[in-house]
Structure formats: C-alpha cells, structure tokens
Amino acid sequence: MASEEFDISHIHLGERPLIVCDVDDVVLQFIGPFQLFLQSRGHTFLPRSFRLHGNIVSQADGVEIEDHEVSRLIEEFFEAQELWQTPLDRVVETLDRLSEEADILFLTAMQPRFQDQRRRLLDRMGLLFPLLATEQPKGPIVHALHASRSLPVVFIDDMARNLHSVREHVADCLLIHLMPNSPVHRFAPAAADDITRATDWTHAAELIEAHFVSGTFTRAVPAA
Ligand SMILES: [Mg+2]
Secondary structure, eight states, X not given: XXXXXXXXXXXXXXXXXXXXXXXXXXXXXXXXHHHHHHHHTTEEEXXXXXXXXXXXXXXXXOOBOOHHHHHHHHHHHHHTHHHHOOBOTTHHHHHHHHTTTSEEEEEEOSOGGGHHHHHHHHHHTTOOSOEEEOOSOHHHHHHHHHTTOOSOEEEEESOHHHHHHHHHHOTTEEEEEEOOOOTTGGGSOOOOTTSEEESSHHHHHHHHHHXXXXXXXXXXXXXX
16 A cells, blocks of 8 residues: 555644544434435435445335445535534534544545535534545554554544554554444444444543553653
8 A cells, every 4th residue: 555645744743642533423424414315315225234335225116226326426415515414422522622632633534525525514513623535544544644653542433444454554553433323333344352332422532531541552662
C-alpha cells in the first residue's frame, strides 16, 4: 500500500494523544437516515444481511434494486447528506471534552468528492476536527499518521474489518467497536475478542480516559 494513495499533508498533530474516529454510524447516523432517504425515493431497505447491495427493494412491487442503482443511491445520499444525517447521542459534547487532552481526526470511508458536504455538516454541529475522506484501508493511514510517535492512540469504528486493519498496522492502539443497535448491524461481522465493544459514547469516553491513564501505550520513552 503506497502512502501516495492518500494525502495526510493537511493533518498536523500536536504532542498529545490521538483519537481517530470513523464518521458514518459512529459520529453521524447513517443507516437510519439512509433508510428515510430510500423511502423518499420509493424504496425500502430490508435488513437481511450486513450489506446495502441486494437488500433494497421497490416499495411498489418488491423488486430488488440493481447493484449499479444502489451504488448511485448511496452516492446521491452522500451528495445530499447535509439534509439527512444527524449526530449520534452525546458525540458532540464527548468529543469536545476529549479534545481538551487529545487530537481528534475523522477518518471517513467515503469518496473524497463528497468531502465538502461532510465538512459543512460536521462544522454545523460544532465538530471542527480535521477530516480525511478516503476509501483506502484504514490501518496504513493510521500507521502513517502515528507510527513515529510515543503517545496514546485510539481508533473507533463500527466495522470489524477497519478495526482489524488498524490492529494489523498500529501497535498498542486502543480499538473500540462502536455501532448502532440497528436491525442490519445485528448481521455485522463480529470484531476479534480483544477489541472492546462500546455501548455508546459515554462508554467509549470511559474506555478512552482509562487508556490514557493506563500507560499501556508507552513505547521506549527514556526517563528524563
Ligand atoms: Mg462507519
């Protein structure tokens, strides 16, 4: 994975812990608003497995929407996200508080061309932290950001594959699996046993604070 495939040159980290945070279904509601968007287009999402393709049908006749059409609907939703997406409970105040002691970065698996819409939406909610939109695997990105630092790092995501990617590439990272209790997330692949499942942002903040004071992140920092 060449680092040229993502641009982190606009991310400037301070000498303090780093919290890397997924956006869809972690900071902004995705699956709920997306279902409302589909209804507005005459479609229905059937939570039959943990994927969108193959599970969206026409309300009129129950016929499955073809894959290329589903991809187009997802793009239209991201284009119009400012009209639909809302923050998760307590995420705004929790990240605001955590930002007093840590840098926060939003790492969103979304096509970069929708970055402006997402930036405006996050800004409107007071979530002014830097944003990186890329569909590249997340592990190499967190590695590129953090590998040379001896400071705590936290990664939060609702997708097991992203958590596993970061675990593969970043030592001593606190991995938090935070996902909505939605019908479709019940089909989500489980994360590995050593990845902590947080029930909500209050719980996630407790895990993060405990990690910051635990010292388990220290890596060969010589005593002064
Ligand atoms: Mg997500």
